[in-house]
Amino acid sequence: MKEFHATKKDSLTPLDSTRTLNEEANGLLTLLNEMDPGEPLWSGDDLTTILDHQLQAPLIVDLGSMQGVDSEHVRQLASARGLVLRSFEDLLGHSNPPLQLLVLTKEFAKRNLISPRSAIPREVARILYFSCIASAMVHSRKVISQLGTDELMEGFSWCLQRPWLKPELQEMFEQAGGLLVKGGAQ
Amino acid sequence: MPQDPHSEMQQAPATHETRWSLVALAASPEDSSVNAMDELLQIYLPVLKGMLNRWPQLDESTKEDLLQSFVQKRILEKQLLSKADASKGRFRNFLFRSFQNHIVDECRKSANTKRSPGKENLVSYDEIQGGIGESSELEKAYNVSWVRNLLEEGCRRLEVECKQKDRMDLWVVFCERLKKPFLEGAVPMPYGELVELLDIESPSQASNLLVTSKRLLRKYLEDVIRETVNDPTEIQAEVQFLKKCLK
Numbered sequence: 562m563k564e565f566h567a568t569k570k571d572s573l574t575p576l577d578s579t580r581t582l583n584e585e586a587n588g589l590l591t592l593l594n595e596m597d598p599g600e601p602l603w604s605g606d607d608l609t610t611i612l613d614h615q616l617q618a619p620l621i622v623d624l625g626s627m628q629g630v631d632s633e634h635v636r637q638l639a640s641a642r643g644l645v646l647r648s649f650e651d652l653l654g655h656s657n658p659p660l661q662l663l664v665l666t667k668e669f670a671k672r673n674l675i676s677p678r679s680a681i682p683r684e685v686a687r688i689l690y691f692s693c694i695a696s697a698m699v700h701s702r703k704v705i706s707q708l709g710t711d712e713l714m715e716g717f718s719w720c721l722q723r724p725w726l727k728p729e730l731q732e733m734f735e736q737a738g739g740l741l742v743k744g745g746a747q
Numbered sequence: 748m749p750q751d752p753h754s755e756m757q758q759a760p761a762t763h764e765t766r767w768s769l770v771a772l773a774a775s776p777e778d779s780s781v782n783a784m785d786e787l788l789q790i791y792l793p794v795l796k797g798m799l800n801r802w803p804q805l806d807e808s809t810k811e812d813l814l815q816s817f818v819q820k821r822i823l824e825k826q827l828l829s830k831a832d833a834s835k836g837r838f839r840n841f842l843f844r845s846f847q848n849h850i851v852d853e854c855r856k857s858a859n860t861k862r863s864p865g866k867e868n869l870v871s872y873d874e875i876q877g878g879i880g881e882s883s884e885l886e887k888a889y890n891v892s893w894v895r896n897l898l899e900e901g902c903r904r905l906e907v908e909c910k911q912k913d914r915m916d917l918w919v920v921f922c923e924r925l926k927k928p929f930l931e932g933a934v935p936m937p938y939g940e941l942v943e944l945l946d947i948e949s950p951s952q953a954s955n956l957l958v959t960s961k962r963l964l965r966k967y968l969e970d971v972i973r974e975t976v977n978d979p980t981e982i983q984a985e986v987q988f989l990k991k992c993l994k
Contacts, residue, residue: 582801582884589993611949611950615951
């Protein structure tokens, strides 16, 4: 009789005998769920990492690479009046940010939000988009969006509900929300 | 590297016979039945072995004895496959019930052998009785082993494709973020480390690679599952059924 051995496929992944049956079942179930198109693609930890990375990215490189944008113009805006705006974080947190740069960044976020080929997760692009609007309101008392008050409030609330949002952005959204209620920005 | 690796890697590997057509071929008197039987056993024996591996009390020789005697007595001598009926449900369930009955028979035989000194004792009754436990546990172990084998086959096809297309970055991200954590219980590699390991620009690039590899595995997994169902329209229902079995 021919001998049949159950070793050919079994050897692909050695069984970890320390895992219980339920632990292994849960791991397999999670992996199956990961394949489900309805499931979120990134965990909160992933989004924190990606948002951090995006905020620290050189804005001249990202904004300058947008179609129809002159990178030299971006460079001039980022260094005008003695400014040293290297990253998106520098821009959003600045006490007197150049509005043109905030508008350009908002456009960058919007393009990434709607592009199916974007390298930035939609959640992160959406945070960046509303951060630009909130920054202009908080630091310059200006509204750089065509969205109505309700839509802006809804957007800020959505951002504030992200558990992976950075504390400094959280504070800025709360202030911007307060200004919206009081009508403190134009 | 290509901008859209997913579109470049759409071509599925060659598909196999569906399980039921393979079963019919293996059960037939044709010469080709030997190869079909060989293929069928190479698919299902690791699943049965994976189920038995759940019980550390069973030593390797006991597991091998159970599998070999199942193949010899049930499948070959009693022509088990000729009794399989596609209209009565999944082949893997039929195989599980048959193997479960075989284990019970071996237990009885071993118990009798114990009472008759001098006879060959193939499988220790105590080993099996103490090792197998509840039949519902046995069934869950079988389902876990089945899903594990499906996923591993999907992963194997993904790895082959990544190697052929020189896209090992996809494979590495997939292994470190999904395969090792969920199939082997390892801690996922942080994105920062993946960026360094792969010498890529950013965590979002690593995330994109992961998304692409997930899409690819989903496709390969569907290919593997398609081979186990009667009709391709049953694939999604089968995935839901497998999830239910794991809960």
